Amino acid sequence: MNNNHLDDDSVDVEEQRSLVDSDDGLDDERTPLDKTIDRIGMGTYQWALLSLCGFGWMADNMWIQAIAIILPRVQQHYSVPDSYIGSVSSSMFAGMMLGAVGWGTCSDLLGRSTAFNATLFFTSIFGFVASLVDGFVPLCIALFFLGTAVGGSMPTDGTLLLEHMPKEKQYLVTALSIFFSFGSVLSAFVALIVLPGNSCPSNSSSAPASVLGLTDLVDCDVGTQNRGWKYLLMTLALITLSMFLARMVLFRLHESPRYLVHAGRPLEAVKSLKMISKFNGSDLEIELDDVADHHPATTTNTTSALPPSQSLLNGRPDSTVITGSMDDRKVDERVVFDAGDEAAGNAGSSSPTKNSTDRSTLVPSYNAVGETASNVLEGHSFKTPLLSNEDVLPREIPKRSNSDNEDEYKPNLGSGARKPLAAWWDRVSMVLEPEWFRTTVLVWAVWGSMSLAFTMFNVFLPKLLELGPSSGEVAKKTLEDNLWDVMIFTIGGTPGAILGAWLIESSLGRRLSLAASTFITAVFCVVFIMVESTWAVRLSTMGVSLSATAMWAVLYGWTPEIFGTKVRGTACGIASALSRIGGMIAPLLGGTLLMISRAVPVYTSVGVFTVAGICVLLLREGEGASFDRTGKGRRRATKVVVH
Structure with missing residues (x-):
């Protein structure tokens, strides 16, 4: 990214700040980390990441459509009656639901990059397994595990992309849905090439009875003539593997700076941001203070007075609204789905506010990760606990032994394990x-x-x-x-x-x-x-x-x-x-x-x-x-x- 682009981005940021300041004296609501990401802008790195994240979304719909396409062929192959053939798709959907939750947790514990690369890798592996298994039940089991892998692509890839995008460009997440749509097109295209010459023809003498699940095949040997659906699964597994290799070989992914900050690793976040800036063709000076992802202690609830309409600047996504002082919170949680107090008291809502009282004693507070309230990533929230603000940006990080770290965090892990269920139930009760x-x-x-x-x-x-x-x-x-x-x-x-x-x-x-x-x-x-x-x-x-x-x-x-x-x-x-x-x-x-x-x-x-x-x-x-x-x-x- 050239310097002219950086200058234009800086000017645009100042325009946004002046627009917000002109309304009731409100200050810019971006955190220092938000501002740093905005300074880096939308460069080559972000565009490449957008394309590679699109592969994950494409793979999701590609496999969903593939299972629908092979369903009649599988029914012929194993002589499955209509009442049971739906188990093929149901197995995969069950795996996808489990995978979305599991990989979301993985992205919080091990980092965004781990889940980003592993989902496509395991999808390709289980795709190969599904193409090789023999038997209807083993096929359903293989597709369940395939679903657990591919089901994590949409939420984890979307999270990673949002955490690297400047605020004014986050609307480009919509482009991922285009990749999603083309996933089914790709699946149908491959099927059109692979299936016709390697399947029992629908107009053969035995096909009608087989399709209806009434009798066994007579004129078609499924072992040799009906292997097209296996070839389709194998081909899609190869395509998925190529997507994984593209992520590993053609692109060097840097861990999400926001994740690193929230994990108590701000120095690594600084290094990651510098590498991204360098990849974009600029060499920004980024200090430790530039990666703080919280507002100064003087932040007050007056920000909640900002109406939602004021956050729409030049038709771009609304700015994140942060409320309340961050210094009196020992634990904060950042979620992709904006489940938190982005506008205290729901100033922008005409809905009832009877229960808008502070529930901080019951559940942790939530804030958006720099995205609008309309962010939807499969409805899954990825929560990363934060240490208190004093510990997020230490002046220097002393070296400690593993035993010291264990002793320090054991109490937090114990209390954290008891809170999620109560927090979840409290939210459900509110709903x-x-x-x-x-x-x-x-x-x-x-x-x-x-x-x-x-x-x-x-x-x-x-x-x-x-x-x-x-x-x-x-x-x-x-x-x-x-x-x-x-x-x-x-x-x-x-x-x-x-x-x-x-x-x-x-x-x-x-x-x-x-x-x-x-x-x-x-x-x-x-x-x-x-x-x-x-x-x-x-x-x-x-x-x-x-x-x-x-x-x-x-x-x-x-x-x-x-x-x-x-x-x-x-x-x-x-x-x-x-x-x-x-x-x-x-x-x-x-x-x-x-x-x-x-x-x-x-x-x-x-x-x-x-x-x-x-x-x-x-x-x-x-x-x-x-x-x-x-x-x-x-x-x-x-x-x-x-x-």
Whole structure:
């Protein structure tokens, strides 16, 4: 990065500071570490990191789509009835839910870079294992472990990227959702190349009976002719391995400076920032004081008076609002999902504030890691405990033995182990209190039902395409034709993230945009089951893909705005967990319904989408933190992350 770019960035930072100072005398709310990262700016290092983080998001959706594509082939291979074939997808979704939590913990204990590299490595390993196992149950087990690996990519990669990005460029996290969409396209493309010549043809004499799970194969030897799905898994494992090698060989990742500061290693944070600055082509002078990630002791709660609308500078993400004195906190926690006191008393909220009293005696306080309240990374919070402020930036770090360190931290570890459950239960209790109960139930119902409905359609789409207009009849199309249909379906969803981001700020607003995209998705599902011509089927699937992707984009952008600061992290985290549970239930339920008729799973999805849309309409767009005290100045959802 050249000096001119640095000068421009410095000028822009000063403009932001002057704009904030001009409103009621408020000071710049960035910490010294925030300012240092802003000084470094958006250079070559950040752009390279954005691309490499995109690989993780691409791998996530690539594997999800691959499992849906191979489902009919696996059913043929092992003669699995419809009622059980959904276990393939459910196993992977179960692993993904566990992996998101596990790798989040790993990123806090071992560092962001460890999780960043390990997720793709283990994904490739378990991908190879899944391609080599023999037997339906071993395959499900292998896919479960694959899910535990790939499930950590989205939250951990998103965290790492946010912690390296200057504040005014954090909206570029939206680009990760584009990588996510192209993951399914890549999977469909590889399947189109690999499967047709290495699979039992759908129009063979034995294929119809096999697809329906009624009898064993006769004319197709699955051991030699139906190995295409194994080749697909192996190819995707190689692609994932190449992504891992690109991270290791083509790029030298420096540990997150924010993580290092929070882990009590500020000197390493200084070194990391200097290396990043040098990589960008500049040589900034960075001192120990420049990596402090807390405000001076004089910081007061007056910052909470800043309305959300004032934090929107030139259409960029809002600045983080820090409240309360940091000196009287022995332990602080930084989370990616902004579950904390970013605006004491919810000044920017028109929602009830009955329980906005200080709960610091019950749970630790939370603050955002320099991102807007609309940050959504799969709903998972990554918490890193901080030492007291006096210890975060020591004048010099004395050398100690391992035994000294153990003695010093044993009491903290003991007390820390007892707090999480009580803290979590306190947050859940707040979410379910009368003033939030209705909103919470509706939002959770929306997340669970949307995931259930879309997963049921998406997982069984390749199988539905191979069946005719009515159950029991095989479509007069080749496997290659069906795979082209899947390819077109995945391509149709690629503009969805951008469309969703536009809808959020359109005249329709959040609520009507989400409801409309949900109902439109349901309508296209009905069209899909009714039409018979090839292009009508393809257009209907494109409609489902586009509207559903936009639906998820709006949902992810709006959900954090619905809830107040005190309950936002818990409400969104549980909502994300419910979506994963819906994803696990859908394949099992869909397989059972498929035994009745081809149309039953689709109409069930339509019904669930309709319920979700009604729940959306019952919500109020002005709820939570989306409006300031006067009901004006709606906050921008600057980051949209696709499910």
